[in-house]
Amino acid sequence: MTPTAGLPIREYILVALVSAAVTFLLTALVRKFAMKTGAVAVPRQRDVHVVPIPRMGGLAMYFGVVGGMALAHQLPVLRRAFEYSYDPVAVLLGGAVIVLIGALDDRFELDAWTKLAGQVMCAGILVLFGLQWVSFWVPWGGEGEALGQVLILDRNQGGLLAVLLVVVMVNAMNFVDGLDGLAGGLGLIAAAATCAFSLGLLASSGGDVGTYPPALIAATLAGACLGFLPHNFQPAKIFMGDSGSMMIGLMLAAASTSASGKIDYTSFDATDVVALLSPLFVVAAVLFLPLLDLVMAVVRRTRRGESPFAADKMHLHHRLLEIGHSQRRAVLLIYLWAGLLAFGAVAVTLFDTGVVFWLTCAGLLLAMIVSGVPRLKRQREGPSSRS
Numbered sequence: 347m348t349p350t351a352g353l354p355i356r357e358y359i360l361v362a363l364v365s366a367a368v369t370f371l372l373t374a375l376v377r378k379f380a381m382k383t384g385a386v387a388v389p390r391q392r393d394v395h396v397v398p399i400p401r402m403g404g405l406a407m408y409f410g411v412v413g414g415m416a417l418a419h420q421l422p423v424l425r426r427a428f429e430y431s432y433d434p435v436a437v438l439l440g441g442a443v444i445v446l447i448g449a450l451d452d453r454f455e456l457d458a459w460t461k462l463a464g465q466v467m468c469a470g471i472l473v474l475f476g477l478q479w480v481s482f483w484v485p486w487g488g489e490g491e492a493l494g495q496v497l498i499l500d501r502n503q504g505g506l507l508a509v510l511l512v513v514v515m516v517n518a519m520n521f522v523d524g525l526d527g528l529a530g531g532l533g534l535i536a537a538a539a540t541c542a543f544s545l546g547l548l549a550s551s552g553g554d555v556g557t558y559p560p561a562l563i564a565a566t567l568a569g570a571c572l573g574f575l576p577h578n579f580q581p582a583k584i585f586m587g588d589s590g591s592m593m594i595g596l597m598l599a600a601a602s603t604s605a606s607g608k609i610d611y612t613s614f615d616a617t618d619v620v621a622l623l624s625p626l627f628v629v630a631a632v633l634f635l636p637l638l639d640l641v642m643a644v645v646r647r648t649r650r651g652e653s654p655f656a657a658d659k660m661h662l663h664h665r666l667l668e669i670g671h672s673q674r675r676a677v678l679l680i681y682l683w684a685g686l687l688a689f690g691a692v693a694v695t696l697f698d699t700g701v702v703f704w705l706t707c708a709g710l711l712l713a714m715i716v717s718g719v720p721r722l723k724r725q726r727e728g729p730s731s732r733s
Contacts, residue, residue: 354423358565365569369410376406377584385453402452404589407570408445414566433559436475444468448589469512478508479607516595518640523591526580533594537568539688560605567597
């Protein structure tokens with residue numbers, strides 16, 4: 347995919363900035379509301395914070411998304427996202443319900459099964475409005491010189507896949523939300539990468555109207571996360587709570603489905619493996635860290651005979667703290683890992699594959715070294731301290 351001139355990049359940036367501004371301004375009001383209603387996170391054994399902090403910041407983030415989409419609807423270029431697709435409307439409705447469920451959990455701490463039922467319901471809202479997977483490419487079963495084949499999904503299969511992705515992503519973002527600014531930063535990185543990928547699709551498709559909605563969903567989410575971070579970065583004045591983390595998961599799943607689930611694979615050369623795999627590359631890279639943390643948590647807890655939803659203090663960010671990183675440095679390191687994976691995958695679809703691959707590998711090697719520096723220091727200082 348090669349970007350071309352004429353992309354509405356400035357309009358998407360404007361929408362993201364409006365979402366950020368609305369979120370930033372409303373967060374202070376939401377903080378006061380959370381304190382009055384008792385939606386406060388009291389420190390527990392597994393928590394990192396040591397003083398009570400209000401949550402429910404997802405409310406401000408949602409209204410930031412609404413503000414960004416309202417502006418987009420007034421811009422002639424971006425109005426196409428609403429005229430030819432119900433995806434943005436589906437996200438607004440599904441997002442409203444999941445933010446409401448999250449806000450109730452922030453105040454009353456709902457049980458896991460109630461939240462799961464709510465997540466499935468919100469995913470069902472997306473599917474009812476047509477936001478689901480239509481097809482995807484697999485690298486087997488091709489005929490002649492064709493490499494692989496495109497699987498065409500019916501409404502039930504595509505809807506089930508969309509629901510599964512939403513539920514998994516919502517819980518993954520919820521699990522990873524354990525340090526100040528972590529979930530907001532990961533949401534910003536993932537949404538920005540998804541928006542860049544969608545703009546690449548828009549360029550390569552010659553302005554296909556089907557590529558406007560995912561870019562809009564991702565841009566408004568990126569703006570909301572950006573506007574919330576100044577209030578949430580360590581030391582946090584407010585937490586986004588389940589209302590925010592679940593909304594991020596739902597919108598990332600929606601943007602990924604809208605961008606990758608409806609790609610016209612006939613525009614790709616049957617021998618171009620990178621192009622055919624690019625949607626899966628990007629989705630996997632954007633969701634990699636939250637999903638890795640989720641899978642590790644589920645395996646760890648079930649092996650101990652506990653519920654997969656049982657809380658513990660062994661997430662990826664906890665492990666970085668144990669190694670010796672400060673809260674801020676642990677968060678920034680996870681940002682680095684997520685950014686390298688997400689934007690590396692997007693860059694593969696836009697630029698020379700070989701150059702991007704080696705640059706990404708070099709960045710990951712650097713991130714690995716930096717992540718292990720405190721442990722290496724302790725090992726080197728250990729013998730001298732004992733002597």
